[in-house]
Amino acid sequence: MSAPKKLFIKTYGCQMNVYDSERMAEALGGQGYVETKSAEDADMILLNTCHIREKAAEKVYSELGRFKGLKAEKPDLKIGVAGCVAQAEGEEIMRRQPLVDLVVGPQSYHRLPEMEAKTREGEKALDTDFPEEDKFEKLKSRPKAKRGPTAFLTVQEGCDKFCAFCVVPYTRGAEVSRPADRILREANDLVERGVREITLLGQNVNAYHGAGPAGDMTLAQLIWELDKIDGLERIRFTTSHPNDMQDDLIEAHGTCAKLMPYLHLPVQAGSDKILKRMNRSHTAESYLRLIERIRAARADILISGDFIVGFPEETEEDFQATLDLIEEVKYGTAYSFKYSTRPGTPAAERPQVPAAEADERLQRLQALLTRQQREVQDSMVGRELGVLFEKPGRFEGQMVGKSDYLHAVHVQAPTSQVGDLARVRIVSSGPNSLAGELIG
Ligand code: 5AD
Ligand code: SF4
Secondary structure, eight states: OOOOEEEEEEEOSSHHHHHHHHHHHHHHHTTTEEEOSOGGGOSEEEEEEOOSSTTHHHHHHHHHHTTHHHHHHOTTOEEEEEHHHHHHHTTHHHHHOTTOOEEEOTTOGGGHHHHHHHHHTTOOEEEOOOOSSOHHHHSOOOTTOOOOSEEEEEOEEOOSOOOTTOOHHHHTOSOEEOOHHHHHHHHHHHHHTTOOEEEEEOTTGGGOOOEETTEEOOHHHHHHHHHTSTTOOEEEEEOOOGGGOOHHHHHHHHHOTTBOSEEEOOOBOSOHHHHHHTTOOOOHHHHHHHHHHHHHHOTTOEEEEEEEESOTTOOHHHHHHHHHHHHHHOOSEEEEEEOOOOTTSGGGGSOOOOHHHHHHHHHHHHHHHHHHHHHHHHTTTTOEEEEEEEEEOSSTTEEEEEETTOOEEEEEOTTOOTTOEEEEEEEEEOSSOEEEEEOO
16 A cells, blocks of 8 residues: 555634635545645645635735745645635636646535546646535545544535625625535534534524425524434534524523523624625614623623724724724624725725724724623633533643633643533633633
8 A cells, every 4th residue: 555645734714614624634535645734744735725804815825935845846746725715816826826736615625536636647626616516415524533522513604695895705605504414414423423512613604594304494493403412512603693693593592501602793893884884784783682682591691703993984983883882792702803905895995994093993992802801701710610621731630621601721630531521610710711620
């Protein structure tokens, strides 16, 4: 048997890409590849790219340029670009950077094995179609490799919302939900392989409407089906849009014990003028009322969000409205970004906020969010929480895991193992994590 070929994948961007990279590694496993952590060792390098923010394509080109020397030393080295930049740039990538052998869009990963074979024949391989078939169904994983205690599972892809700043509807295409039976099969398989917590992924995950045995299912119905799987202890989902937060999903947060008290619900901005220009189709008020309803179902739920500052024509007053909304919601975690122009999106044509102003606003916003996050984290001290151990800590007998609220927790737990779901009393709160002790 020939020595296995080595695959180096570099993943940028969101959890969806992390999941996709795992699937690509599995698909190429069938072609005799094993993963390596070093580009220098690799027979194939794949960049799984992200296009969400500025200069993504330029960064990919400069990264590719760095592989020139490697390719000169190793002419058989194959270089591929996957992900949203691949989708957006397509053939242009091979034109601008001839050392690229393969360009594959997010909807075509199941075709990687044939594409790889083509590159071995010395040809270029390009696929950025949006096929109808379920790529994950085709991406059969290798037999029962043991997995860590947490896993992502993509249930929905693409987006029809067309927020004025966002490339996702163009790079990931229209919203598509996977059929429920396939998701449940995959979830059962993950649990058999050691997974205890599944995070359902989708660009618009709560718009899920996959085919079920009796018509389309909602995300909440899917969660209740997952709830029946023995050995699966925790369910999460991300990312949600406020307008798709249906009643049954809100209710599930109050009644489904496996559904964790954490919700990532981006609002982007707090000014109705800006929200309208962003094409968000919700207002600050409707978002706040929604948060109220969610907290009525599950009082202790941790709310997480995304924010954009310096969206075209944002005034100081508009920005202040965002700060006011944040004060009212009190976020447990948040991701905040300075608006960056994505060519081809509607907002790219509008008058831009000067960079220095946007920078200054971002700093103020982040100062407020950091303070809130710390307060929420500190409020965990004294509480008894579930912690799912993910790996040993830096010190002897220490384990590190995530609480129900997704905070990292360090616990002195010498006899515990990775994958244990422990009851832990939180004793202190540090800059980036909590410390706790086992109960009982
Ligand atoms: N500029 C800045 N932030 C953006 N996001 C998406 N597009 C842009 C952009 N053009 C942010 C949004 C989204 C998150 C994933 O990335 O906040 O929710
Ligand atoms: Fe982009 Fe808006 Fe769709 Fe989220 S909801 S992926 S921000 S278009």
